[in-house]
Amino acid sequence: MRDIAVISFAQTPARRSVPELNEVEMLMPAVHDALTQVDMTIDDIGFTCSGSTDYLAGTAFSFVSTLDAVGPWPPIQESHVEMDGAWALYEAWVKLQLGEIDTALVYAYAKSSPGDLPMVLTRQLDPITVGPLWADSVSLAALQARSLIDSGKATEADMAEVVARSRKDALNNPKAQLAWDRSAEDHLATDYHIAPLRKGDCPPITDGAAAIVLAAGDVARSKVKRPAWIRGIDHRVDPIHLGLRDLTVSESTRIAAEKAGVADGKVDIAELHAPFSHQELILKEAIGLGDDVAINPSGGALAANAMMTAGLIRIGEVATRISNGEADRGVAHATSGPCLQQNLVTVLEGDA
Amino acid sequence: MCDAVTDQTEVGEILSAPLIIEYPFKRTTGPIIGAFLTGLREQVLVGSKAEDGRVIVPPAEFDPVSGNDLTELVEVGPEGVITTWAWVTEPHAKHALDDPFAWILVKLDGADTPMLGALKAPTMDVVATGARVKPVWADEREGHIDDIAHWVLVEGDAA
Amino acid sequence: MGKERVAVVGIGQTKHEATRGDVSVAGLLREAAGRALADAEMTWSEIDAVVIGKAPDFFEGVMMPELFLADALGCTGKPMFRVHTAGSVGGSTAIVASQLISAGIHEKVLTVAFEKQSESEAMWALSLPIPFTPPLHAGAGGYFAPHVRSYIRRAKAPDHIGMLVALKDRQNGLKNPYAHLHEHDITFDSIKDSMMLWDPIRYAETCPSSDGACALVLGSEKVADEAAAQGRQPAWIQGTAMRSEPTLSAERDTVLPLGGALCAADVYKQAGITNPRKDVDAVEMYVPFSWFEPMWLENLGFAEPGEGWKMTEDGVTALDGDLPVNMSGGVLCTNPIGASGMLRFGEAAMQVRGTAGDHQVDSVRKAVGHAYGGGSQFFAMWVVGKDKP
Amino acid sequence: MPEIQLPASLADVEPVRSVRTPAQLDYTFTAGDATTRFLKGITQKKIIGQQANPDSRVYVPARGADPELGAATPIEVEVAQVGTVTSFCVVNLQFYGSGMEIPYTSALIMLDGADLSIMHLIQEIPADQVRIGMRVEAVWRDDADIEPTLESIKWFRPTGEPDDVNVRIPGEIRGTGLGSWVGGVAPTELTVRNPRTGEGGTAEFGGEG
Structure with missing residues (x-):
């Protein structure tokens, strides 16, 4: 495979609501920032790919007007996925493998604030046998958490540790939305939200955008001192029906991690897209991460969870830490669908 | 999810207005899901038999492993056991139950995979994985998942 | 490094209808996918990855519906990918799928595009009442009709061209058993007398609203060589291209969009086409309103600007003409929006494989598939051929 | 379609073939x-x-x-609140609102001082007399009914000025519209001026270079 690296990453501050900006206005600063960091304009980009979904803000063809953010004139090579931006990055990576272009811009955005997000997400479910029940995303995650607890693989105290650590780490992330220094015990003393989940076990609802520039080989080396090379990337899906899955494991993540070659070297850090605290525990096992791996130093999705964007941000967070020398090899994970249905794993590495 | 107030934005006079997206979608069911809904109308629960012998409820139209067509429907339930549950303290207006209730995955007798439902229970304390439950049918049924009004614990088996 | 060869080795589509009341959304997809797999002589388990395309989720009222369809498409434990590029999506989905093979990642990829428009209705899904947004006064046709008028004026085209296109495509559709519209009684006069919906666009010059799906099995060179050895002609992908431009910008030409022309120039270059009018044997282009045939003939380099309508008038684009266009009956006969682009790509592949049945054109060596979307701003094209590139 | 085997209890009842699943989502649009x-x-x-x-x-x-x-x-x-019709269509079906008399005209109007046409209604002239190049002006609702919506302009009507015979229809506005093949020459990105760099564009193709 051709050497492809993340050479820049930008994200808007994660906020509960960004009413003063429409989607293109919210997205534009992230795109400009990612390009400016590597002294590029859209004219230097070979392929552009974005991720978003219409249902969040309730507007069909939302990606059509947000394309204006890049200034696609003269016309550009471009595509869009109705998926998290991590999958847009996958498409761009595939395109770069063809060897015809050397650079790609990937962006993603979401405004979840206009709607009632947990209810909007019920529209992902089987439209005949499940959708009419309006089983919201938090309730489904709570069913998964209970399964995990019942299985004896984790306790509410284990989940509380994830919550305390993530939000504390988020204090060092200026883009984070939800950060605090509270002990696991403090968290356990709060009431259940949807038992066995407490509010603190759940992600914030976030509006935000992110962008990444990818470059191949020498172009990457010419632009940044230490490119974050994509050494492996793979994604897999499970059935949507919760009854068809063992909710205490993530089989699709396990396969993706294996195919991406996570086990081929030492992992320093991992950014896991675990919107709910217990999901980090499931993912850690599925990917095969040891206790020595720093997980979600950014605070993860518990600190900011812009839909369609949070997976791409995980890749950006790992890449940034490789480029700045904090880590040599890292794993980024993205998820989509109820209870970790679809998962993407990327392995990034810096030159020795 | 949790609505933390971490930012206060001066919105000024930015215009906002309600946007309601509403449609009475009419969905064709195909024969397998159609049979499941027919069963609900007739107070019968059915699942489909997968290639590995598992009985899947609600019936899968296609084998979840191989992707091949599934064609054999079998009757299951009506009682079953809770395989996992979650307690909702503040039901949403769109939920079937107005009072606090439990979402449950219930594995019906004769089935190998559980289905989702809403369990009416007085308190969280009486709900438990492994407890037996049964459906409460809606008075008027038309072949819709809402024909199961909700689920209740089977008497004398409150965990 | 470099591109691996890719070919279409299986093609399937549903019977398209206004309402496919006999199948679920999953069943609709499976009908197309099952036929494509059978055509490729493959089973579900052989497929490495699935790439799905459809237009806005509001049509079926399911958010990211590929998630609930994952097991129906045999994706459990496999990569599944969802593309959305508005009306061009069927084409761009096939291109993304082909790149998974040309990049050397997979050997056998299933790609499926669909729309089940009858679950809601197009007029609702395409005109949600977004506050503060200027209303479209007359639906999609009302958006495109002024651009058609601009074309007619610029090209000094006579009024009857649109009707000729409609007559040709609807008659071609009669030869296509999968087409939604089969209008046996159609005549030039019946088109002329049909209601003028958005003057200059008549009812009979407008695409229908369909339920339907299309699926392609794409294979690596090895897979395609095996098919060829067994007597199943592969449709070799000789070039793919996509271009996008803004919907509303001062510079752009909404009649002959630069993005469309650049997309064509790119794909021809890859396929070694120097004179599209001579080198291409058949074209399936995205013509939802009849006048788009001459517009695209010009945009895609088959005619000089202002001259495209003459090809239509002279019968060049007829099924027995020198450059047959929309042999299948095209979008004017069948329009499950998300699948419409893939149906164009699939028909082009059928023509080079020689499997198009009654609408087969003799000795097609190179065929073009074309799709566009949005406000004539997203373009996807491929060239397929009998010969290995 | 494969043969479905039903349990005995469902063998003789009328099967369900479709189901209504109404759904409403409430958003606050900003x-x-x-x-x-x-x-x-x-x-x-x-x-x-x-x-x-x-x-x-x-x-x-x-x-x-x-x-x-x-x-x-x-x-x-x-x-300006006056402009030129750059293209239009005449609508014979009731697509929009309930008060519109059929046929009505939906037009692209280039307001003086703007670089892109807006789409709006033309009224106060029979539909079959609307022309490309026609000069039109905005007709506002009564002051009491003005709201933050483009619909506060009820429609446009002819000003009575002579037509703009030089009107450039969409794509020709800046003269850069020849996005297609001229003289058999395939277009390139350089056919148009790049607004960021100022590069590209040829006189032949009407660029501003």
Whole structure:
């Protein structure tokens, strides 16, 4: 495979609501920032790919007007996925493998604030046998958490540790939305939200955008001192029906991690897209991460969870830490669908 | 999810207005899901038999492993056991139950995979994985998942 | 490094209808996918990855519906990918799928595009009442009709061209058993007398609203060589291209969009086409309103600007003409929006494989598939051929 | 279609073939900065265009980004309430509202001072007399009914001025519209001027270089 690296990453501050900006206005600063960091304009980009979904803000063809953010004139090579931006990055990576272009811009955005997000997400479910029940995303995650607890693989105290650590780490992330220094015990003393989940076990609802520039080989080396090379990337899906899955494991993540070659070297850090605290525990096992791996130093999705964007941000967070020398090899994970249905794993590495 | 107030934005006079997206979608069911809904109308629960012998409820139209067509429907339930549950303290207006209730995955007798439902229970304390439950049918049924009004614990088996 | 060869080795589509009341959304997809797999002589388990395309989720009222369809498409434990590029999506989905093979990642990829428009209705899904947004006064046709008028004026085209296109495509559709519209009684006069919906666009010059799906099995060179050895002609992908431009910008030409022309120039270059009018044997282009045939003939380099309508008038684009266009009956006969682009790509592949049945054109060596979307701003094209590139 | 085996209890009842699953989602839509500024102008019966820089295109209504530059449009420019019909269609079906008399005309109108046409209704002239090049002016609702929506302009009507015989129909506005093949020559990105770099564009193809 051709050497492809993340050479820049930008994200808007994660906020509960960004009413003063429409989607293109919210997205534009992230795109400009990612390009400016590597002294590029859209004219230097070979392929552009974005991720978003219409249902969040309730507007069909939302990606059509947000394309204006890049200034696609003269016309550009471009595509869009109705998926998290991590999958847009996958498409761009595939395109770069063809060897015809050397650079790609990937962006993603979401405004979840206009709607009632947990209810909007019920529209992902089987439209005949499940959708009419309006089983919201938090309730489904709570069913998964209970399964995990019942299985004896984790306790509410284990989940509380994830919550305390993530939000504390988020204090060092200026883009984070939800950060605090509270002990696991403090968290356990709060009431259940949807038992066995407490509010603190759940992600914030976030509006935000992110962008990444990818470059191949020498172009990457010419632009940044230490490119974050994509050494492996793979994604897999499970059935949507919760009854068809063992909710205490993530089989699709396990396969993706294996195919991406996570086990081929030492992992320093991992950014896991675990919107709910217990999901980090499931993912850690599925990917095969040891206790020595720093997980979600950014605070993860518990600190900011812009839909369609949070997976791409995980890749950006790992890449940034490789480029700045904090880590040599890292794993980024993205998820989509109820209870970790679809998962993407990327392995990034810096030159020795 | 949790609505933390971490930012206060001066919105000024930015215009906002309600946007309601509403449609009475009419969905064709195909024969397998159609049979499941027919069963609900007739107070019968059915699942489909997968290639590995598992009985899947609600019936899968296609084998979840191989992707091949599934064609054999079998009757299951009506009682079953809770395989996992979650307690909702503040039901949403769109939920079937107005009072606090439990979402449950219930594995019906004769089935190998559980289905989702809403369990009416007085308190969280009486709900438990492994407890037996049964459906409460809606008075008027038309072949819709809402024909199961909700689920209740089977008497004398409150965990 | 470099591109691996890719070919279409299986093609399937549903019977398209206004309402496919006999199948679920999953069943609709499976009908197309099952036929494509059978055509490729493959089973579900052989497929490495699935790439799905459809237009806005509001049509079926399911958010990211590929998630609930994952097991129906045999994706459990496999990569599944969802593309959305508005009306061009069927084409761009096939291109993304082909790149998974040309990049050397997979050997056998299933790609499926669909729309089940009858679950809601197009007029609702395409005109949600977004506050503060200027209303479209007359639906999609009302958006495109002024651009058609601009074309007619610029090209000094006579009024009857649109009707000729409609007559040709609807008659071609009669030869296509999968087409939604089969209008046996159609005549030039019946088109002329049909209601003028958005003057200059008549009812009979407008695409229908369909339920339907299309699926392609794409294979690596090895897979395609095996098919060829067994007597199943592969449709070799000789070039793919996509271009996008803004919907509303001062510079752009909404009649002959630069993005469309650049997309064509790119794909021809890859396929070694120097004179599209001579080198291409058949074209399936995205013509939802009849006048788009001459517009695209010009945009895609088959005619000089202002001259495209003459090809239509002279019968060049007829099924027995020198450059047959929309042999299948095209979008004017069948329009499950998300699948419409893939149906164009699939028909082009059928023509080079020689499997198009009654609408087969003799000795097609190179065929073009074309799709566009949005406000004539997203373009996807491929060239397929009998010969290995 | 494979044969389905039903349990005995369902063998003789009428099967369900379709189901209604009504769904309603309630959103609070916010307009964002550019749209709000435009609509604020409308409430004062002004049509405010926006541009990214003093030399760039004037967009009415601006949607938040100059789509050629990919840049925000902070500069406000009031444009005229008169303009030229650049194209139109005559609608014979009741697509929009209930009060419109059929047939009605939906037109692209280039307001004087703007660089892109808006789509709006033409009234106060029979539909079959509307022309490309016709000069039209905005007709506002009564003051009491002015709201932050483009519909506060009820429609446009002829001004009675002579037609603009030089009107450039869409794509020819800047003369750069030849996006297609001229003289058998395949187009390239250089066919048009790049608004960020100023490069490209040829006189032959009507660029501004």
